Structure formats: structure tokens, C-alpha cells
Amino acid sequence: MSGYCDVAPGHPFHGPYHEQEYGFPLDDDRALFERLCLEIFQAGLSWLIVLKKRPALVAAFDGFEPARVAAYGEAERARLLADAGIIRNRRKIDAVIANAATVERLRAEHGSFAAWIAAHHPRDKASWVRLFGQTFRFTGGEVVGEFLMSIAILPGAHREDCPVQARIRALDPPWARGG
Template sequence: MSWYCDVAPGHPWHGPYHDTEYGFPATDETVLFERLCLEIFQAGLSWLLILKKREALNAAFARFDVDRVAAFDDADKARLLADAGIIRNRRKIDAVIENARRVQALRVSHGGFAAWIDAHHPRDLDAWVRLFKTTFKFAGPEVVNEFLMSIDILPGAHRADCPVAARIAACAPVWGTSSR
């Protein structure tokens, strides 16, 4: 994604995300869930649009608190579909709510979302896509690839000469460190 390293620096929306989040290891459940949801909402749209709507999405989806989103009902779906501040795509909204329930299930089966990812690390993109498709809704190749790059599972978030790449490389290893 070399273009991102060219476009993002200094950009009011892309810059902060590129410089402080994209490609950095993340294991917090809420961060992981938000990232997955943002990638779902981005499918077929621009990342800039998602960044501009990010705060509204956070407000509409209870700051991506898994338990709160998993409890959303038909009234919540109606509220979301009427919210002009977010992406009002029924399939994406349904996927986010169902995926919250699936993350809850990962707590039981693996100890959490991050532990589930770590238990399957490393894999190539095709294997990750197959795994995500059997575990989550609306998890196509682009959603999975961008999500995994955004949390430092798959390479490609930054060019080698991007100053952010050096900062990420200096981070302590997160993935593949659990005992299996």
C-alpha cells in the first residue's frame, strides 16, 4: 500500500491514522472489533469516507463495545438505518452486530479475539480469508487483508522507507508469542 505512505503524511484524516494506528500491533478487543467493523463498512467505499464517519460510527455502535453491540435488537437496527451520519447498509450493519456475537463466542472457545488470531498465526492471506469466512460475516479478501495489515499480522501496511515502518519494527512482538 505504498500510495498510503505518500498520501497520508500531513493529510488531516489519513495522516493521524497512518502515523499512529495503521500497521501497529493491536490486541485490545475493542480496537480489534472496531478495526474489523471499519473495514467492513469500507468495502466498496473510500477509506477517507470511513475516517470522516469514524466518530459517528463509534457513537452509533456504542464505541464498538462487543457486549453492547451484541445486544443490539431490531430497534437498534432501525435506529442505525435511519442515522445519516453512518454507512446505512443493512448487510454491513447486520454483519457488525452478528460479528459482535461471534467475538463473544471466541472468548469462550479461545479466550478472546486476540487469542483466536494468535492461535492461528502465522498463515498466508488465503488461509486467513478461509478462516475469517467461516468465523465472521462480511469477511471477504479485501476486508481480511486490510484488517490484518492494520494490526501487523500481514505485511504491506507501509513501505520499508516510510518512517512509520521503523516505529512499527521497534514495537515489541505481539503475535505468535502465546504458548500453544
């Protein structure tokens, strides 16, 4: 997303995300689940829409706490579909709820969602896409690729000459080690 390095700086929504989150290593399960969900909500839409709706999405999905979202039933689903402040796509909402249950299962089996990701690293993008497709819902190539770039598992979030790239490289993300 090399164009992002040109568009984001100084932008009220893109700027903070580009400079403080995108491409930085992430290992907190709640934050990982939120990021995966945001990428799912972005499918077919602009990232700006997602960033603008992010506070409402976080509130509507109980802070993206996987255990809470995994317990959602029909009442919560109906509440979400009626919430004009969020992206109201039934398939995406259903995927987020199902994926929360999957994250809970992975946490039970591997200790954390982050540990599950680490256990499968390194892989190329195609292998990651297959793995996510077998494990989660609504995780096509674009969703998986952006999710993994956004958490520093795959390279490519920033151009080499982007000032943020130097900060990320100093954090020694897996892709910088050749893994």
C-alpha cells in the first residue's frame, strides 16, 4: 500500500493509523481480533469509512473482546444490524461473531491468538490465505494480506523511504528477520 505513505500523513483519520498502528508488531489478542474484524468490515469499502466508524464498531462489539463477542446470540445480532453507526452487513457481522468463537478456541488450544499466529510463522501470503480460509470466515486474500501487513507479519505496509518504516524496522518485526 505504498500510496498510503503519501496520503496518510496529516490526514485526521489515516494519519494516526498510518503513523501509530499500521505495520507495527501486535501480539495482544483483543487488538489482533479488532484488527482482523476491521479488515473484514473494510472488504468492498474504503479504509476511511472503517476508520471513521471504528469508535462505533468498538463500542457496538464490546471492545472486540473475543469472549464477549463469541457469546452473542440473536438479540445482539439484531442490535448490530439495527445500529446505523456501524457497517451493517449481515455476512460481515455473522463472520465477526463466528470468528470470535474461533479465536476463543485458538486461545484454548494455543494459549493465545498471537501464539497461534506465531506457531504458523513463517509462511508466504498464499499459505496464510489458505490457513485463514480454513480457520476463519470472510477472510479472502485481501483481508488476510492487509491484516498480516497491519500486524507486521508480512512486509509491505510502508515504502522503504517512509519515516514510519524505519521505526517499524527498529522493532525487529518477523519479516525483517527473513521469517
